[in-house]
Amino acid sequence: MRRSCSRDAAIRRWGRSPVRVASCCAAVAAVALWTAAGEPLAQPAPPEPIRPMASHAPSAAVIPPVSFTTQVIPVLTKMGCNSGPCHGAEAGKNGFALTLRGYDPAADYDAIVRQAGGRRVNPLEPARSLLLLKPTEAVPHMGGKRFEPGSMPYTVLANWIAAGMPPPSANDPRLVRLEVTPGDATLAVGDTRRLGVTAHFSDGAVRDVSALARFASADETVASVDDRGVVRITGPGETAVSVSFLTGVALTRVRAPFPNDVAADVYERSPRRNLIDDHVLAKLRELRIPPSGQADDHAFIRRAYLDAAGILPTRAEVEAFLADPSPDRRAALVDRLLARDEFVDYWTYRWSDLLLVSSRSLGPANVRAFYNWIRGHVAANTPWDRFVYELATATGRTIDNGATNYYLIHRNPTDIAENFTQAFLGLTLTCARCHNHPMEKWTQNDYYGFANLFARVSMKEEADGGGKGDTATILSAATGDVFHPRSGRAMPPRPLDGVPMSPGSHEDRRVYLAKWLTGPDNRQFARTLVNRVWGNFFGRGLVHPVDDLRETNPASNEPLLEALTTHFIESGYDVRGLIRLIMTSAAYQRSSEPRPGNEADDRFCSRYLTRRLPAEVILDAFSQVTGVPETFEGYPTGTRALQLPDTRVSSYFLDVFGRPARVITSAAERMQDPTLPQALHTINGDTLNRRLMADEGLIARLVAAGRSNADVIDELYWTALSRPPTAAERERLLAALAPDTADPAERRRGLEDLGWAVLTSTEFLFNH
C-alpha cells in the first residue's frame, strides 16, 4: 500500500486532514520594488502569433522555437490540465493521463503525441488537434472550457504542434531560479499589486513567465492572489504569496498593519527579558498590534506547570510561589520545574509521540527499552544533535540499545526516510515517492537518493517468541540499495540538498546522514526543533502547522525563528535551555486576556493563546485534583497517563480526547478539536463521575473530615484552578449548596456536583 494512502487513512481516522504540503524551492530572489498603485508591472510578453496559413510553403515561415519542457508543460500546468482532479490523476481522465503537474515531460510527450493512436495532435492540420479542440470546447470536454482560440495557452500549444511537436530532450535548459517582483511589502487593506515572475534558465536565458506561473496565498484572510498574479490585501496581518513555475518556487511577503492607533511608547514600555521579546515587539510594532499585559502569578504558575510538565501545581506550591518576595521568582520557578521528574515524563512522552513508540509494532520489552532510552536522554538533557545522531546511527540489540527500535518500527527505507524527515526536518517527502513533489522542489530522484541512506540497515531477529517486534539486532550492512521505481536503478545516497556520497565510499550511510543532519550547514534541523518547542508553549508554531517547514509556508516571525535557531545552535542544542529562554520571556508570560486591538491576533504573540489541554494532561489533572488515580491495564495503579510508554494502552478517555496513535509522524495525529463524544463523556462518562463520587476522593474526604462548604469550595478552586474563588463566586456557590448542617450524604451529592462543574469548566480544561 502506498504511503500517502495509509497516511491519509490513518489521519482520517482521527478526523483530521493532514496539513502536509512540504516545501522547498529554488533560490528565491525577491527585489523590493512595489510600485505606487494599480497593476503596473511587467506585462507578460505576448506570445508569438500563430503563423497564418498564408501559403502551404511552411519552410518559408519562421517558426518560433517552442520548447515542450519549458513552454508546453507550463501551459498545461497553468491551465490545470495536469492537476490532480484532471488528467494529472493516476488514471488520467477519459483515457488521457498526464504526469502530475508535468513532472515527467517524456511521459507527457508520449501521452500527447503517441498514445491512444496519436489522436490528440494533428500535425498536418494543427487546428484540428484535440489538444486544442477539447480545452476550447470545440468538441465536448468534461473539463469545460479552459481557454479561447487565439489566447496565450492556445497559441503556445498551436505553435508547438505547428512546429512539428519538438520532443523534450535531455539538453533542455533547466530552471535555475525564479525571481518575483516586487519583493516584501507593507501595504494597506484593499491595495492590489501585480506580481511579475522571471525565470532564469541554465542556458542563460531569462524569461518573463508571469503569465505561466501559478500563485497561491498562504493566508487568504490577509491577501488573496488571482491566477494573473494580482495580489489583493484582504485583511490586516502578514502572509506570503508563493509563486511556482516548473520545479521552482519563490515567495514574497505582504503585510498590512492592523487599523489600530497604538501610542509609540507602548512597545518601549512593554517588558523585555530576552531576545524573544525584542523580535516579538518589533513584529507587533510593525503590524500595530498592542501587546496584552503580563499574566498574574496565579495564571503564570498554572500555565507554566501545565505547559512544561503537564501537571497542575498543588495548593501548597501555588501558595509558596505567591509568598516568594523575590523579584525573579518566576525564573526560579521555571528552574525548579525543569528539574522535576514530571518535566522528564512530559517531554519523554512528547518525543515518544515523535518517534512513534508503540506496541503496534514493538513487543513490550522493546517499547520499554525505546522509552527508557528516550527518557534517559531527556533526564540528562542530552543535546538534541547528539540525541538524534545516536538514534540515526543506532546499532545493537533492541533491548540493550533502545534507539535501535526505531529500525524495528520502520522496516523499509522509504518509511524511515519519510518519518525521519518529518520528525527532524519538518518536511513531507511522501509525494515524491511516486512523482516529483507537485508544489515543492523535491523530485523523485531526491526522494530515492535520500531513502537510499537507510538502505543498509540489517535486522537479525532472535527466535525468542516469534511475535512482532521481539528482540532483534540492528546492524549496518555492507550492501543494499533502494531502487528508483521509474529507472529501476539505485540513486547515489544523498541527503536533501546535500552532497551525495562518493560511489566508492565505505562509510556507514547512516553515519554520513547523521553527520549531515547535525552538521553546521543544516540549520533546518535546529529550526525544526525550535519550532516544535515553541509550539508547545505558544499553542502554535512560529511556522504552523508545527511540522510543516516547507519554504512556501512562512514563519509568522521569521527574524525571531532565525534568532532562536542561532541561539539554539550556539547553546549546543540545549533543549532545556531553549525551554527556559521561552518560559522566561515576557512574551510567554503575557496575559491571555485580549485588549482592544489584539483580539484578532492568533500568531504574533500579543497575548497568550488559550487552548484545550492535551488528553493525557486532563486525565492526570482529574486524578490529581480528586486524589483518585487512574488504573491502566498492565501498569501499577498511580501511573499517570503521561508516564505511559505506549499509546495503545486502552483508555476510552484518552482516545476520545485525541491522543495520537503514533502510526505516522505528524502533528495532525494529536487531535485537539472538540467533539460530541468528548462532551457526552464528561457529562455521563465514568472517568470524572467515578472520581467525584469515590469514597476515597477529595469530596468524600473533605466531607468526612467535617470541612465546611466554604472550605470545600476553596480547596477545589486552589487545586483545580490554582486560585481562590472570588467573593462573588463563593457567595453564589454557597447559596446553591445544602447547608453545612445538612445530612452528610446529601451535602456530598451537592458538593460532587460542584466538583463536576469546576472540573468541566472552560477555565479548568483550558490553559490560559
Place this chain on the structure above:
Amino acid sequence: MRRLIIVAVLGGAAVTTGAAQPPAAPAAPPDFARDVVPVIESQCLRCHNTAKSEGGLLLETYEDMMRGGDTGPPIVPGEPDRSPLVLQVEGRAKPKMPPKKTLSADEMAILRAWVAAGARYSPPRLPHPDGRLPAIAPAPVSPRVTAIAWRPDGRELVFGGYKELRRMAMPDGSLQPGWSGPSDLVRSVAWSADGRLVAAAGGPPGFFGEIVLYDAATGDVRARLEGHRDYVYDVAFNHDASRLASCGYDRQIRIRDVASGRTIGVLREHTEAVYAVAFNSDGTLLASASADRSVKIWDVETGARLYTITDPTGGVLTLAFRPGTSELAAGGNDRRIRIWRVSREGAEPLHSIPAHDGAVLRLAYSPDGSMLASSGADRRVRLWDAARGQPARLLPSQSDWPLGLAFSPDGRQIAVGRQDGTVSVYDAGTGELAADLVSPHARRPAGVVRR
C-alpha cells in the same frame, strides 16, 4: 453532452439520402437531422445511449432507432398511431416516456409529423471542425503510418495516409495515386481475403469515426460507414468478407453486414477505448482488445459476449489469431505478449512473454502461422517462433514507434510503418532491411525492394 450521429450508407443500398428531398417548404414535414435529432438528443439520449441503453433501445443513430430494442422497432414509418415511440411520448401508451418529464407540445408534434411523413432519414449534420478553426500552417511532416496491409496477391501495399489511402505497387515500391475518401487520418486498413474490398478506418478524433469501404479493383468508394462516435482504431473482415468488425475510442464494437453496410450488432461492454478486433479463422468468434485491460471473446452470430480474459495488467492494444489455429495473441501496455487457446467455452493460457521494453503496439502472424511479429514502444520489432513462444529474430532498431506491421502473403517479408511516416520492408527470414520505401518528409518512395 451527448451527440447523435447519423449513419449514412453511400453506394450501398439501404438508406435513402436527403438529397432528393425538395427544399423545405413551410408546410414540409419535419427534417430528421434538423428537427428530430435535437428532440431525441435533449429528451431521450440520456437513457438510450451506448452506456445505458434502457430497454435495449439505442437512439444514437438513425439505424439504431429504426432497429429498435427489446420490444421491437419503436417506429412504423407513416403510421404514428402504431409507433410506440410516438404513443409513449404522447402518454397514450405505457410506459410513458420519458418517465419523469413530458415533452413540449411542439416536440411531440415534430415526432408525430415526422413519423407520419415516413420517418425519413436526412443526411447528417456531422459536427465538423472545418471552417470554424483558425488556420495554422503545419511543419513539413509526413502523415504517420499507423496501419499497413498487403493485397492478398502480394502485389500492392496500402497504408494509412491523411485524408487518403496510400498505395504502393510491390515489389517495385512505386507509389500509386492515393484513394481519397477519408475525412481525417486513416488509422487502420484491411483487405478482404478475396482481395476485392479494402476498408480504411479512422475519422476526426473527438468528432466521429468512419470507415471507407473501397472497391479494390477500381478504388471507388463502395460505402462510407459512420456510426462510431469517435475515432475508429481497428477494422477487420471475417474469413469470407461477409462481416466487418470495427472498434474505437467510443468503447463500441460494431459488426456489420458487408453487403448491405447495415450494423447487425453493437457490442458495448468494454469500459474504455477498444483498440483492436479480430475474427477467428471460421468467423464464429470475435476477439476485442481494450484499454480496460481486458480481452473479450464474442459470438459473432448473436453478438453475445462469451467471456472476458483479464490476465493483462495494462491496456491491451493489439491482438491477432494465429492462422489455422485457435490461438489468440494479444499485447499492450504490460509489455507482454500473451497467447491463449480460445474456444467458445474459454481461454487456456499458453504463453506469457515479456516481449518489449515498452508497450507492445502491434502483433502480426505470418500467413502460415509459423511466425509472430511484434512491435513495441521501445522502437523494436521482434520475430517469435509462434508455436513455442520463443524469440527468433530482432529487426534493426526503428526510427519511431512501429505502428503498422504486416507479413507479405508469401510470408517472406514484413512491412513496417512508423509514427514518423516512414515505411520499410524487412526480410522475414534474416530480419534484415530489404528496403526503405518511404523516407522522412518524403511522399515519394526512397528506394526499391532488393530481391
